[in-house]
Amino acid sequence: MSAQSASETLTPESLVADLAVAARAAQRELAAMSSEARAHALNVAAQHLREGSAAILDANACDLAAGEERGLSKAMLDRLMLDEERLEAVALGVEAVADLSDPVGEIIDQSERPNGLKLSRVRVPIGTIGIIYESRPNVTADAAALCVRAGNAALLRGGSEAVHSNRAIMSALVAGLEEAGVPGAAVQLIPTQDRAAVGAMLTAAGLIDMIVPRGGKSLVERVQADARVPVLAHLDGICHTYIHSAADPEMAKALALNAKLRRTGICGAMETLLIDADFSGAEQLVAALLAEGCELRGDARIQALDERVLPASANDWDTEYLDAVLSVAMVDGLDDAMMHIARHSSAHTDVIVTSDEAAAEQFLTRVDSAIVMHNASSQFADGGEFGLGAEIGIATGRLHARGPVALEGLTTYKWLVRGTGQARP
Amino acid sequence: MSAQSASETLTPESLVADLAVAARAAQRELAAMSSEARAHALNVAAQHLREGSAAILDANACDLAAGEERGLSKAMLDRLMLDEERLEAVALGVEAVADLSDPVGEIIDQSERPNGLKLSRVRVPIGTIGIIYESRPNVTADAAALCVRAGNAALLRGGSEAVHSNRAIMSALVAGLEEAGVPGAAVQLIPTQDRAAVGAMLTAAGLIDMIVPRGGKSLVERVQADARVPVLAHLDGICHTYIHSAADPEMAKALALNAKLRRTGICGAMETLLIDADFSGAEQLVAALLAEGCELRGDARIQALDERVLPASANDWDTEYLDAVLSVAMVDGLDDAMMHIARHSSAHTDVIVTSDEAAAEQFLTRVDSAIVMHNASSQFADGGEFGLGAEIGIATGRLHARGPVALEGLTTYKWLVRGTGQARP
Structure with a gap:
């Protein structure tokens, strides 16, 4: 006093x-x-x-x-x-x-x-x-x-x-x-x-x-x-969703739409979509995102799928849009996807979509983010959704506590x- | 390379x-x-x-x-x-x-x-x-x-x-x-x-x-x-041993001598001894430490016990001697002891010696140091002694890990x- x-x-x-x-x-x-x-x-x-x-x-x-x-x-x-x-x-x-x-x-x-x-x-x-x-x-x-x-x-x-x-x-x-x-x-x-x-x-x-x-x-x-x-604290939520070659196309579409567009302004929103070159539903996935009004910025192979995809610049892979904008890259297999994530993720939440359990376990084990998900939307990254009742924040530092705290x-x-x-x- | x-x-x-x-x-x-x-x-x-x-x-x-x-x-x-x-x-x-x-x-x-x-x-x-x-x-x-x-x-x-x-x-x-x-x-x-x-x-x-x-x-x-x-890390190991009124005099003597003199240069060595005014063995305890060649710096009431006790200055309560030197204060009960520890401890290791279980539990609960001990020597503050096999260090920070790590x-x-x-x- x-x-x-x-x-x-x-x-x-x-x-x-x-x-x-x-x-x-x-x-x-x-x-x-x-x-x-x-x-x-x-x-x-x-x-x-x-x-x-x-x-x-x-x-x-x-x-x-x-x-x-x-x-x-x-x-x-x-x-x-x-x-x-x-x-x-x-x-x-x-x-x-x-x-x-x-x-x-x-x-x-x-x-x-x-x-x-x-x-x-x-x-x-x-x-x-x-x-x-x-x-x-x-x-x-x-x-x-x-x-x-x-x-x-x-x-x-x-x-x-x-x-x-x-x-x-x-x-x-x-x-x-x-x-x-x-x-x-x-x-x-x-x-x-x-x-x-x-x-x-x-x-x-x-x-x-x-x-x-x-x-x-x-x-x-x-x-x-x-x-x-x-x-x-967390500074950025640059969250990735990787659509593996063995992903179910319907699940991939539903999860990508939800991860990006349910709420674009939260830290668990997907900011980069990685599509495996061997995934069969790439074109439909890109079209579905565009149809929902999402701006896509892709690499050359993604641009080749749909002429409405804008070219991604080097910056796009490190950008948290917090908006209906998404960077999209084509990757050549699990290792390539994990390398992209290691380089660009903010270590908040990264997701693999696949029906191949072995690939999923590889991803869960090797991707070193606070939250790593298999077949779920990154928008679940939240203390309430994790059953913690409430959260003081989400942490992307490595010591003391990670993820929803x-x-x-x-x-x-x-x-x-x-x-x-x-x-x- | x-x-x-x-x-x-x-x-x-x-x-x-x-x-x-x-x-x-x-x-x-x-x-x-x-x-x-x-x-x-x-x-x-x-x-x-x-x-x-x-x-x-x-x-x-x-x-x-x-x-x-x-x-x-x-x-x-x-x-x-x-x-x-x-x-x-x-x-x-x-x-x-x-x-x-x-x-x-x-x-x-x-x-x-x-x-x-x-x-x-x-x-x-x-x-x-x-x-x-x-x-x-x-x-x-x-x-x-x-x-x-x-x-x-x-x-x-x-x-x-x-x-x-x-x-x-x-x-x-x-x-x-x-x-x-x-x-x-x-x-x-x-x-x-x-x-x-x-x-x-x-x-x-x-x-x-x-x-x-x-x-x-x-x-x-x-x-x-x-x-x-x-x-x-830990910066200081200003460790206290509090001899409660209900301490066994022989145990108090053995633990104080060990905590101070077994090795004076380690961070778990006692640096301040707190003797309860109602503890009956104070004079013998002081004499035993002096007999083992330990320099004592005491407050007025401790000095009154033995003329060889030097006067403690305000600094002594915040000093890690890492030597055969010990500051000694007389305290009036558990709360007074805990207040001294709250003010001067480096939150490394603090000890109570007592046969009163309720007083011991009070001390264990309320003293907020990385390690709090009852009826043991503070020199046990060590990863090997804790069964951890080895230690990278002892931490006195509050986040991530405390004590032997x-x-x-x-x-x-x-x-x-x-x-x-x-x-x-």
Whole structure:
């Protein structure tokens, strides 16, 4: 609180440090609470979101008015907008997180040494998570709830366009959490829109344990470039679907259309289609995509299939369109497909379509992406679809957690050693 | 090879990039080999170390002569020195790593979704590991073997004082690995002693997946400060032993003496002793440590126990002595002890000695260090003692892996999704 009232005179670094020290202390209390107590606190917080709906919607109206004045796009304004229905969905989301089974305290493995020492590895919260996000105010509640469920403190930095909405949501959340015995400093909104505060979060090694950026590519890029704190993120979703020679043509068509066109703007959308030279349905597949209004950019052999296919440039193989545009290459067998993927994939999600089980297993084993699929649409790359209940994000880094990350990815472990007086010889 | 011969004209960044690209390609082949094939290759490499002993010992003599000329300390020269016996231990170490069970391919968990998608998370190698180390040439073989066992490529950068020994060891290792079908680029020594090459490794994000520094504090500090690649390391081992009021006095004495004095120079050595004000054996405990030649620096209440106790300064509570020196504080109960640990521990290993099980469980649950022990010596903080067979290092970071890190910490996972044509609704 003193940090907030004095925020005008503090440097961004000392402000973030003050907040993080308070968060650390609150996190220790949170971690010492039972799993049931944390779940209960989230349910109380959800109720406070409902009871505070008038104040939250007022604050949101204020953001919307400011956004219109600043000339935000319709899409941006829609992402920013809350109404009773959307706010109810936010509250339900917090309750759904409360219902998730809690990984904290889970014994990963245990053993007894010949000298009688009993060892176990036990899941514990990571500590303090920094979340840096844009526009959608529902992230405030989602991310805070996931952090709290797994015993973590959350330091949130939302976008300036949603500042009033975020404050109102946070105020309802904190009131609910505190009513249920969680120290309020366990979830905090950075109380300034000064961009330097983001830099201070990114360099707060030792104070913040992990940063999760949620937003567009430029945000993620900045976070990955400047962070001295570990980052959980994906920059690109350049997802491939490889139609093997032994693919069923109908399945290939259905999966390619779904992977590209169901929703073009999500990170699991296919961006490059690889068609085996020995696949018999190539022409029909290309025609079906064109018929659905997808722009195709192909190599010479794909262009030869249909005159409407535009020529692909070298850049196309490394481009995430997030639109009804697709790069298409013809490849000569499984190895050639895997080589293309090794070179161009962002290691998010890559798919093989084939009825040849041996080829599928080769692909699953050798393609080194966070998610590798056989005979399924890459659009399933999602924590909800994976049965994780919710996700804090999708990670394409190689350490700690990969793919959709939910509660388990918000924990780490410690070693417990129980002895009876053993000294080391 | 071309990278090596041209190394004089390359920038350190392009040199490291060339080596890392070759390592990445080799790593893919290594990962595609069976676990048995990787183990076999390590056994062949161990045999080559034995057969190459004359060349390795010659190279080592050359390093030792240069070291003497440069005025290296006796301790440094001893760490550098190899003889038949030490080299045999290195070969046996490589064989021991070959014998470790391989985590790659292990299914962490699996599930089937209502739509029939079958999900599994499978352990895979991390990729390319950079190892930056000092003096002891045995690290060349140890670290390379651990990386290869888990399917990783290793880029090694040893200290200049061991350059000939490291090259000779590497040459024998690579000859053995290649004889057994592992591409030689899977383990590489950075072919220049230019310090800028270390900087290039630390910033090679996307080319090197993890950096492990092995050496003194100044090395680890530099690596942690400059790295843009995730680092697995511990900077300090400021380990505490808390003697609870209900500790058995004999056990307390035995564990304190062992934790401090068995070997004072290892990271698991106790650096601060916390004695409960209600523990009855405080005076005898202090006297026993003094009798064994340990310098004690205490707070006022500890000083009052024995006139030989020197006054502790504020710095002492944050100092890793790595010597027969110990800071000692008197604390008022479990909470006070845990508060001291939360403030001063480097989160490596902290110990409670007590016969009160409830107090022990409180301590194990609430102390948030990589390793938390009850009634055991902190000197057990070691991968071998934990039954891991070997360790690449001990980590005090919070993500990915904590405490002693062996083969599992050199792996990550990917999600495999097996479908029958599911498109996402």
